[in-house]
Amino acid sequence: MTAAGRRVMAVAFYMGLAAAVTQVILIRELLAFCRGNELIIGVILSSWFLGIYLGARFNPAGEIRALERRVTLSLVILPLAMAVSVYGAHAVQVLLPRTVGTFYSFTAEMALALAFTAPVSFFIGFFFPPLVSLASAELKERAGGAVFFAESLGSFGGGMLFSFLLVTIANPLAIAAGLLAVSLGFISRLVGKKLLPLAALPLVLVVLSGTIEKEVFTAVWNRTHTGKLVRYQRTKYQTVAVESTGDTVSVYGDGILMYTLPDRYEARGVFHFINALLEGRRSVLLMGSGPGSLLSNLLKTDISRLSYFEHDPELWDAVYPFRKRMYRDDAPAKLRVVPQDLRHYLTDSAGRFDMIISLPPAPENIMLNRFYTRDFYALCKKRLAPGGIFVTSLHGFSDYLSADRKNYIASMYRAFAAEFPRHLRSSGETIYLAGAAEEGVLPESGEALIKRYEKQMPLPGGRFEREMTDNFSPAEMRAYFEKTQLDYFGSVMAPLAKTIDENRDLLPGAYWKNIVLSAFREGSALHGLVRGFPYLAIIVAVLACVALWDIGRRHGRRRLAAGFVIFSTGLISISVMLVMIVLYQNAHGIVYYRISLINALFMLGLTLGSFAATRRDRLRLAAVLACLPVAAGAILASTWAGADSLFWVLLVAFSFLCGAVFPALYAAAGAEAPLETASVLDAMDHLGAIAGALLTVMVFLPILGIRGTVLLNMGIAVPALVLSFSFRTK
């Protein structure tokens, strides 16, 4: 390869790297003000691919000079656009003010995700066809595959770089400035002019980025929230913000309120509910309450060992100084802070525990949903010692249950009741549930629990009472067992037990129903869409047909067929990748910093696939497409086998096949017109990816669950396979 060819490949590599890093940063920044669920991840991904599609689609043929200018433009604009989007996402909260404590509607969030993502990714699509065209002078029909390979390799590198280095040491501004400096270096080589001094400016920005970032973040926070920001930290899991209001400190993770300290009065009810059930139980696991009053009060009981689970150790470090200011007692030796995911811990542990208390936030995303599934409840039941009790909570109701809320609660309650048919249930806006594996462990009713608690209090109004909370009496617990509320809940849930699917890891119904409920609550225009989500599939199908018709009209039948095949592949690849992300979340919890790793390894597979298909003519398109459903089938099989160790292997194997499709198809569909073919394939590949991202999060997963989604993808691969026989490769 000549020096010019190597330069082209280097640019492709760098753009792939920059794209991977930019994508994951945008996901994190947008999630922080878009409620952080997978629906928004899907929307961000589809917006990302839409930008690429548009960049590739609106890329007319031109002279060498014009093509070089497009590449140069993309090199400069990409990092700048990333910085604008990241800080635009902050600025929008000031420019489009909302009532403090409210979210934008889902519709607005989707529009904002699109507005902040597509313009950036446009330049990822915009540079590709010209680069292929430039490369084709030397590489002929292999140009498409070679550029695709270099770009994928760069994406792999970017994902790894971010996962293992940048996530811990750099903020978005520093990364954008760093990328800009490298871009200027490339441009300097491409245009043959000395632009390197210009790179000093972004390097200065890298140095100042910490201060700028902190000032911007703090200023925006203080204008848009109720209190003053007293600490903020980007951990590898989330952006932690600690805010002070009056005598309280509130802790936010990715912009979502997690808990407030001190919560002396808030924690009374749940503490007494748990304390009444403790009865000498000594080993207790606690997750989800925050390190406030419940933890402090439990530490004053006879528990011999209290394990508090906090997945993000940096969050504990960020909050603990404030906790210490409010709860003067030092952490006793019996407290063990476990920096691990509770589910993961229970899966790996052989131990058994007297009480497991799980009080996570509502299942706003898959990561939280996994604490409300039958699989989780079964795991907890398995880890209870003889006579052990499992305590958890559901988000209840005030006085009436609407249809959407009924469905939402029923999916979780049914899952819980299936594992713990003998359980105790409270009433109220938070419903506490206590379950035991054996008969006779739990009192028969709330009244019996209250009586039991009265007996436990030898000095009503005395020492015990004063130490725990001020002014408590067991009679107060009656507020947690309001008869008409309990009767109403029972009567509403009874018929739903037969009609609503229980919430499961592989069919995360509660998560989806929470989104529907949120859209209903907001009066969002999206509510009709998310409730009638099957229609989205029809809309996407119509749009895809229009795009294919456009290709047929402009480029002929051969490229129409190629467009269909690559569209299917793009859809399947992103759909399965999202499934893999969800599978990973189910197994390991917080996924954010691993998204880039999953992305990187996916890109590695693409790289290897495209490399193999570029180098080896015998890697025929039909064979690759035939293997695609087989690989998806292996992923499907792994959900039964629970083969977590095979996760990364399956991911790479699957993406290898996805990566092999593009070069094979490029060679088959018309390498004689490189710009045209690259434009069609790149555009349709990303259009397929848009469809895959949207349909997977909004239609496939809610209706079919994880296994159903994989099965459907296997089916979608078949027509593409059949069509592939119409191509004649050299």
Added chain:
Amino acid sequence: MKKKNCDLMDRRRFLAMTGQGVCLLALGGLGAARCSDTYCQSGRDHYLMPAKMWKRLGGGSVKCELCPNGCVLDDGDRGACRVRKNLKGSLYTLVYSRIAAAHVDPIEKKPFFHFLPGATAFSVATAGCNLSCKFCQNWELSQANPEDLDAERIGPDDLSRRARAVGSKVIAFTYNEPTVQFEYILDASAEARRRGVRSVIISNGFIRPEAGKTLARGLDAVKIDLKAFTEDFYGSICGGRLKPVLENMAAVHSTGKWMEIVVLVIPTLNDSPAEIRRMASWVRKNLSPDVPMHFTRFHAMYKIQNLPPTPVSTLERCRAIAKEEGIRYPYVGNVDGHKWENTYCHGCGKMIIRRSGFYHVENGIRGGACPFCKTKIPGVWA
């Protein structure tokens, strides 16, 4: 020739018109589906009842005069409250006897602290509200159309029977806004009085003074949610206005019915000391220093999901300001076990009612007076 050409339909125009026709048909179908609710078939619905407080305008329109929204409704239109509808030139209520929620609650939960302490209230609700507060606790009722909710028919006479059957000597019209149940409450409270059952409402106070007084005369007590003391808050957060609420409060208080006021204190939005001071001062001057004021704690609700609970210190500060302004019974609310949930005699300052949550009430008041200094305590005690 030209004209003739215009009359001919080319293929493009044909397709366009066909497309428009299909769209219209689809929209028509949707419209028909929407009109399939019971109210499009006038007279068939057994919750339908002629409304009070309205007047006819020309051309089949009516003007509802129940609340300050003053909705002008053409035939088939509903008011902002969703439950009052113009059917062929007459206004009807859609929620007469249509009870969507019924629970037995302690009266302290309403909260009434000076009205039959320790009693339970048979609490009922329908759909609809004339405001749209972003922090509504019962938004699933208040922001819904009646036909979208599961409901049962409980007639005015049944209501007091049901209350007695569950051991409640009070009926509370609560959860959603009672104003929109105007006709039902008038009938049900009259029936309840005949049977010796008291009636109370938990209202936003956004009702015209004449209607408010009419309603109050049949009741035994009124609790008003005074959302804030600025027009801006009422406009941007609740979709209402402050002035009519204040006018109504004065009118209702003039009827001599027992009144308590609740202020849900929301961080940033309505918690400034100056605002609380103006509010308490207004209550003392225009109502009475004996009207209890409850400063209650906000928790994330409805559209305001991402806001921390009100700091207890803020509530304590609000209470202290109200006390400074001369309110004799300012309370802190939604903070179970807080000492300012107890009642202290305004004469001697001693605790006369101890509360811990809604269910633990130790009432020391004897004969409506403080057991220590015999000062008469304002309220309804028996």
